[in-house]
Amino acid sequence: MTELSEKRHLTDDEVGLLDEGHVDKKLKFSKIGEPLTKKDLKLFQKDVLYRNLKEYKRKYLALNETVALNQDVIKLREYYDLLFHELERENSEAVQRVMGKNKNTETVLSKSDFEAQASVSPAPPSVAPEELKPSDIKPEETDAKLTNDIASLRNDINDMNSDIKLNNLQSQLDEVSLKLENSQKNILLKTTELEEINTKFNEQNKAFENEKLESQKLKTELDSYVSQFDKLSEEHKLLLKKLNSLQISNDTGASADIPDKFEETIKHINESLLADLQKLQKNLARIRSERDQLRSDNNLLISQKKGTDIMRDIQNQILSIKEVILNFEKAYGSVTSDNDLLEELKSIELAYNLLATTKLDALNKTILDKQQMEKVLFDFEKLKEKYASMSRLLQDYKVEIEILKKIKIKGDELISDYDIRERISKGKVSNLEKQLELSREVEKFVQLNHNETLSKLNVLNKEICTLKNVVSDKDSLLNKTNQEISNLKTANNNLVNNLSEVNELQSKQDKKHKNLITKLKQASEKISNPELATHVFGNAQISDINLNNNDSSLNGGNSSGLQDQLNNFKQLVYCPLCTLNFKNQMIKNCGHTFCENCIKERLNARMRKCPSCNLPFGSTDVLDIVL
Template identity: 25%
Template sequence: MEDRKRPFDQVELEQFQPSKKPLETLSDSGPLTQQDVVYFKKEAIWRQMRYYKLQVSELTRELSKYEKRFQTYVAVHLLLEAWYRQVIRVCGNQKPRPLDLAGSADEIGAILDERRDTLAKLLKPLVAANEDADADLLDAVKLEAEKQLAEQLKSLLEDQLLTLQTKLQTLQKVENRKESATLKRMQDGAQVKKEEPSSASNGDKNGSLTKEAKAGQEAASSAEKEELEKMKIEYEQLKAGYTSIETQFKDVNLKLAEAEKSNNDLEARLNSLTDADLAKCSRHVSLVDHNKSLTESLAQVNKLKDELVEKLRETEEKDGNLRKRVNKELEDENHQLRENLSKTEADLVRIRTARDELLGKQNILKQEIENKKTNEEVTKLNVVLNDRLKKLEESRQNEYKVDDVANLELLEKLELIQRLQILSGEVKDIEKAFQDTRNILLEKLKETVDHEGLVKKLSIEKSKADQKYFASMRLKDSLVSENKILKTQVAKSQELVVKLNELEKGYLSKIDLLTKSVNDLRMIKEGSIHETAKLQENLKHLGKAREVASREAHQLKTDISELKKEKSDLASELKTRKIAESKLEAKLRATENLLLKYKLNNTSSILQEDEKQLEALRSITKCSVCSKHWKNTVITACGHVFCDGCVQERLAARLRRCPTCNKGFSSNDLLSIHL
């Protein structure tokens, strides 16, 4: 089932504007027709819509007023927050707790109490110092109290204005009903129907009493008309009184606006004070003295800073000179040590070369001496061997001479020859053996000589290696001693460098502290200058505002007294209006009683006609679906009126069609009316 609801954005604004042409035509005479009933319904809807439009205009006006008040409250809140933070920052050097208007009432109350206590703590010494300003503060407090009373009076008058506006709306609704053509038409028809049967019945039965009844009715109608005229006159009087009260209320609002404007002017003037006013203020004098003391202390600090800078410069120069001198001494000593080391190394090389030459000569001489000894021994051995050979030859010759001569003589010639041959062979063998042994001996001698030479060479090389080893060990010892000396010198230089670094770090830390202190002092100086300028400006504004406040305080008091008088006058006028309203209500009750008496005095025929008319009216005003409840809900899509129960039942049953014209509607097309 498609949704037939119309969104609110599609409703044209022309529907809420007053129509320039009449809704329908209304019959002038005769019984009420269906068109008259439709006209009656449409006019009732139209009156209700006008009433709604009037309420909407009132609500929009109230909404705009409350929006303006909310904006002013927000601006005042921000101004007070900024003022409070500035006061706390200047006096207490604390971070205030933020105030969140979206929080609960208890939290806001706790924050306000805390702020009140902090302000009291901060402002008590200032108030004790400024005893001259107590009178001005009391005047300001009194003015604030009177302002609050005026605001309360304004709120009361606004409430009374709202009640009067509601009464005016009801009166406008009654006036619209009185000006309605359908209601007049129905009242005229009812009066005609009442008069016709009464005149007919009385004309048939009592012809003599018709004139008296007509006269009584005319008298009653004339009395009612007089009462109605009086009520209209009193209504106009009430309306005029309401307009006068409204004008007075507007005047009161204007005066309150002027008072607020004057208060704002006072605050603006308070922010611009003169030098004379500042000179009268003890707080300003104390601040000026404090500023002077701060400037003097700042000058002393600047002087101390200059002295410290000079000392720092001198220490830096001394440190630089000391570093240069130490570095120069270290470089000179290092250069001298290097020169000594190079000289000692050259002497060591020279001594080593000379030592090696001498050792070589010594070894050569030793070898020569040893060679001489071996040669002498060999020659001695050869001499000994030759002597022994000679001795052996001589002994053999002697033996041969002595023994062999006798034996040879005894022997024969052949035997001698054989023996000679044998001896010659033995001699050859002996010579050969001697030569062999001699050769072997000579070879052995050569080998021993070579071996001795090799041993000598090896011993010479060993002695050279030992000398080189001992020389290298001596060199190592000298180098170790030199290394130890250099290490001690390097350690001393490192200790000196560490000391210099520590001195440099100490100087740098002192420089950092001095720079930080200088920056802090500069910031303190700038902050004090800024604060003194702000305080001077604030004091100027306060002095000017105090003068303006003292001048305008009397004017505000007079305005408040006038407002009080006007309040009393308005209260008396309201009392008189209430009395007049009570009188009018009494008159209205009397007229209603007269009408009831008039209705009771009528005949039964008139009552029957009235009942018929009432039935006809009930059929018009009661729901055509259930014929039980009054018509109070109209379908704006077609204009037909039913009771709310039947319409809601049809919506619940999803029968979204008008029972009369079968036109579709939705819950957005319903409008409640009052017949």
């Protein structure tokens, strides 16, 4: 109730409870400020049940009081019936008039009354039966007492039918109350069971979610392991290929002679390089010899050219001397030849011949000396050139030796690198073999984990199936309990209606009782006039008939009132446009609620105004609600 008061207070008009005077009227619902949710409906139902139970308790206590009074009246009537039976006054006209009995129905009523009260001893009201003995009682005194007790007896007798009805209703109410208590106990037990089931289901859901998370983690780990395994398998394949190649090389016997092969290849390369160098050196020597020959021929030609020039000069000098001699002979031709002149001429000729021979010898010597000097110089130049070529060859050899040293150093480095690489490859091969063993172990472990996860997944799927079955069973139980609750609610509503009918009957019977008391008083005053008495008793019977008719009319009125209440409840929950679906969407601008289908139809038809207040709205102004 505190939660309900925190939300908002529901009046009787909003709940749908109608007063007696407004049964046939339909209530106008007040506008709700906020849309109802499922929690509000539950609180609403709890509030209605609480108030109905409170009213039922109050009416039940009032009925208990009326039943106690009716039992007292029944005891009084039984006591007076016994008195009439003992006094043998049952067939008297006065008693029949007072008790309102006919001769035909007298036997039936007496049998039913006495059979019902055969085992129960009646309690005397004010006068004990021992005091009223037939020997002590006189007819006049009995008539006086009867006239005094007629009013009370008439009231008791007229109320008997209503008391019997009340007893029947009380028995029915007791049965219904027992059924209600049993149903409430069953509802409490079922609610506790449902709560336990919900807690178990929530725990199982949590466990299932945790297992799901663990399974997802295991899946991710499996994926990572699978990826690692794939990488390792690829590396394993590559290493296997390398191992196979190495094994093939080992099988052929080339693996042990790899450094020798390498040295042989280096030697072969060196030999080829040396052969090429020797060829080049031979070509160079041949070219240089040809060059030297060409130079020597050139020098000889130059030297020969110089000797011819000298000879030409000498010949020119000889010619010039001959010309001088001729000129001298011409000059001295006219002179007479004398012996002296002849001798002088002879001496001059001899001197000339001597000079010519000496000069020619000197010239030849000088020419020979020059030729020898030129040869020596040519040889010296040849030697210089040979020395330069040899120095060049030496330099080339030095360079080649340095290159060969470098190649040897590089070969040694390559051999050492190859040895290191061979050691590294052997270490890698051993590591790869170890990794292969580890990968196989990891593969086995991953397969075991995979099998375990598959078994766990199968177990989880089985648990999911069992949980789904349990949920379906619990849903069926919930549906059954909801049906039972609805049946109990209908029974409660029927009981409430019966209580209202009983209250109306009680009020009408109270009015009837008062009217009968007044009529009995009038009858006691006018007991001497029998026509008036019959008139009074006839009116009383007519009033009983009217009361019965009124009871039937009240039952019809209550059913119409229940129908109105149901219609009012439906108007609260169902959509006002289609009256078929529950309200599950609200317009944010105005707060009016409708079903989803109606709002979609209006949006599709471009009727974007609220049906109740004509405020415009769009698809973004619609909110989902839960009742």
